Structure formats: structure tokens, C-alpha cells
Amino acid sequence: MGISPITSSRSGFSGTIEMDAPVRGRLIAVEQNFYLLDVFAEGQYSGNQLAVFRNAAHIKADDMRRLAAEVHFSETAFIMSDEPWSGAYAMRVFTPAEEIPFSGHAVLGAAYVLQTELFGSSYPQMAVDLPCGRVNIAFTYRYTAVDLVWMTHLPPEYGGTVERHAAAAAVGLDVSEVIEGLPVIQVSTGMPFLMIPVRSRLALARARVDTQKYVSLREATGVRSLYLFAPETYSADNRFSARMFAPDYGIHEDAATGAGAGCLAAYVLDYMTPEFDATDFSIEQGYEIWRPSLLFARARRGVEGMRVDVGGRVQMVARGSFV
Known part of the structure; x- marks a missing residue:
């Protein structure tokens, strides 16, 4: 299964980005304001770091790619305009290497910037348009301040399965550390991930990308993002621990992966609890890279298919400008 990182007929984005030689002079003609945020953060200086640029059309x-490489977070979000187009705010997301069709923490962070800087506390819902399609967003409040930001993912799509031994080898684990009886399978709710269920938090902590084995896996299957999860956590309040590696996107490891959390919610409902119509849980991520993060995920079956939502808290860290 594959989703082109920079092509979409639904949202009107298309084209290719070529890696040009370094350019002289300024990348942008005018001073460009930006915001730094921590997404899926329960406290200060935790969660997944994000830069957001407004009015970036x-x-x-x-x-945009060069700016994302300069910031060098896992993703950088660009909101095209403070004015909605056809009922939604157009945005694009770049890793340090390339544009991607969807990023959960970029969507939540960009929505938080629009809500706090533009709308005010009386604006409970909005939508953004990405290369993957339209994503609906909802805010919950504590008194007059935003508490949680939620996004509704696209319906899950399932790709091919991968042999346990090949997936284990790609992340430096023994095949016995990948749970038998659960599929290692590609899942997308906007962005595709190879879902790898591992037995323990200790096995999860030992995982390291083996470049040669990863490249072999990618060439054989098209897999580019690896999402590992374990049914053990630091806190009994949470259900899963997770890690995500995406070397091809310039992401050695992600501190919190909202797009992957949506895939996990669909995976849990379809493969781990198929007898139920709904699941609702929280995920720990980022502990191995000293960026502890907490993600909330839920999935529900309905007459129109499965609905997947992922939410989290956002902290504003800084405001500034590129000159």
C-alpha cells in the first residue's frame, strides 16, 4: 500500500520537490512569524516538538522543506492562510527531508495555534485540508483554556502483512520478541505505518533500526515508517507504550506519533478486540528519547464504517520570526 507523500486529488496539492543545490539569499521575501509548540505534552518541555508557520501560501x-530542515523537528506545519478555503484551513507538513500527506501532532499543533491566536475559546470545531484529505478537529476546554485537541482520522486502510522475522530484524530484535498471533501489517488512517506488536516494554526499549535490514524490508514491501507498540506501560493508567522510526523521512525517532496512534486504535479494534464495537485508551511514547508524551486514541464501529479519533494536550513554548 502506498500514499504518495505529495500528491492528492482531493485537497489540490500536487507536484514534486527536487533537492536543489544550496541557494544564495533569503528563502522568504518577508519576515515570517512562527510558533514553537510541544504536542501530546502533559507538562512543560515534553511531548513532540513542532514549528508552525502561519500565512505561508x-x-x-x-x-518550506528548507525551513523544516533548518528547524529540524520531526515535522513542521505550514498554514496557508488565516482565512479558510472551502470551509477548511489548508496546510502542508514537511519533515526535514520531504513533504508528507499527514501528521497527527502537526495537525493538532496547527489547530491549537489557530484557536489560541485567531479564534478564541468560543470556537469548538474546525477543519484542515491536507494532501491526504480533510481532517476535522474538536477542542475541549478547562474553564476558558483549551484542554484537549482531538482530530478525526480517515477510515483505516490495511495493506500487506510482513513476516515477523523480517520486521524483528529491521529493528534489531529477536523474532521471539514480536508477538505471535497478531499480524505485522501496514495500516493507514492518513499515513501508512508498519504495525509491529512487541512483547514487553523492555523489548521496545531495546529496539534500534538496523539500516541494512530496514532497507531490505523497504525494498521488498514499500514500508517506510515502523510503529512498534507493547502492552506494558510506565503508568497503570495507560494501555500501550510505543516507538516510531522513519529514517527515510529524516526522522530517527518520533517523540509522539498521532498518525500512528490512529492506526493503533484501528488495529486494536480489528485484531485485538474484534468482538467489541469500540476501544478507548492512552499511549505512552518518547520515554527512550527523553520526551515523554501521552496520546489518547479511540475507535468505534458504526453504520458508515470505523471512526478513529486521536487527541492530546498542546503547550505553547515560544513565538518568533524568520528574517
């Missing part, structure tokens, strides 16, 4: 695609 004038920035060329390759310059």
Missing part, C-alpha cells in the same frame, strides 16, 4: 514548496 507565498512560500515555495522547496523553501
Whole structure:
């Protein structure tokens, strides 16, 4: 299964980004404001770091990539305009290497910026348009401040399965550490991941990408993002621990992966609790890289198919400008 990282007929984004030689002069013609946020953060300086640029329609695609590489977070979000287009706010997301069709923590962080900087506390819902399609967002409040930001993912799509031994080898684990009886399978709710269920938090902590084995797996299956999860946590309040590696996107390891959490919610409902119509749980991530994060995920079956939602808390860290 594959989703082109920069092509979509639904949201109107298309084209390719070429890696040009370094350019002289300024990437952007005017001073460009940006925001730094921590997403899926329960406290200060935790969660997944994000940079957000507003009113970015004038920035060329390759310059967006260059700005993302300069910031060098796992993803950087660009909101095209403070004005909605056809009922939604158009945005694009770049890793340090390339554009991607969807990023959960980028969507939540960008929505938080729009809500706090533009809308105010009386704006409970909004939508953004990405290359993967339209994503609906809802806010919950504690008094007048935003508490949780939720996004509704696209319906799950399932790709091919991968042999346990090949998946284990790609992340430096023994095949016995990958849970037998559960599929190692590609899942997408906007962005595809190879879902790898591992037995314990200790096995999860030992995982390391083996570059040669990863490349072999990618060439054989098209897999580019690896999402590992274990049914053990630091806190008894949470249900899963997770890690995500995406070397091809310039992401050695992600501190919190909202897109992957949506895939996990669908996976749990379809493969781990198929007798139920709903699941609702929280996920720990980022502990191995000193960025503890907490993600909330839920999935429900309905007459129109499965609905998947992922939520979390967002902390504003800084405001500034590129000059």
C-alpha cells in the first residue's frame, strides 16, 4: 500500500520537490512569524516538538522543506492562510527531508495555534485540508483554556502483512520478541505505518533500526515508517507504550506519533478486540528519547464504517520570526 507523500486529488496539492543545490539569499521575501509548540505534552518541555508557520501560501514548496530542515523537528506545519478555503484551513507538513500527506501532532499543533491566536475559546470545531484529505478537529476546554485537541482520522486502510522475522530484524530484535498471533501489517488512517506488536516494554526499549535490514524490508514491501507498540506501560493508567522510526523521512525517532496512534486504535479494534464495537485508551511514547508524551486514541464501529479519533494536550513554548 502506498500514499504518495505529495500528491492528492482531493485537497489540490500536487507536484514534486527536487533537492536543489544550496541557494544564495533569503528563502522568504518577508519576515515570517512562527510558533514553537510541544504536542501530546502533559507538562512543560515534553511531548513532540513542532514549528508552525502561519500565512505561508507565498512560500515555495522547496523553501518550506528548507525551513523544516533548518528547524529540524520531526515535522513542521505550514498554514496557508488565516482565512479558510472551502470551509477548511489548508496546510502542508514537511519533515526535514520531504513533504508528507499527514501528521497527527502537526495537525493538532496547527489547530491549537489557530484557536489560541485567531479564534478564541468560543470556537469548538474546525477543519484542515491536507494532501491526504480533510481532517476535522474538536477542542475541549478547562474553564476558558483549551484542554484537549482531538482530530478525526480517515477510515483505516490495511495493506500487506510482513513476516515477523523480517520486521524483528529491521529493528534489531529477536523474532521471539514480536508477538505471535497478531499480524505485522501496514495500516493507514492518513499515513501508512508498519504495525509491529512487541512483547514487553523492555523489548521496545531495546529496539534500534538496523539500516541494512530496514532497507531490505523497504525494498521488498514499500514500508517506510515502523510503529512498534507493547502492552506494558510506565503508568497503570495507560494501555500501550510505543516507538516510531522513519529514517527515510529524516526522522530517527518520533517523540509522539498521532498518525500512528490512529492506526493503533484501528488495529486494536480489528485484531485485538474484534468482538467489541469500540476501544478507548492512552499511549505512552518518547520515554527512550527523553520526551515523554501521552496520546489518547479511540475507535468505534458504526453504520458508515470505523471512526478513529486521536487527541492530546498542546503547550505553547515560544513565538518568533524568520528574517
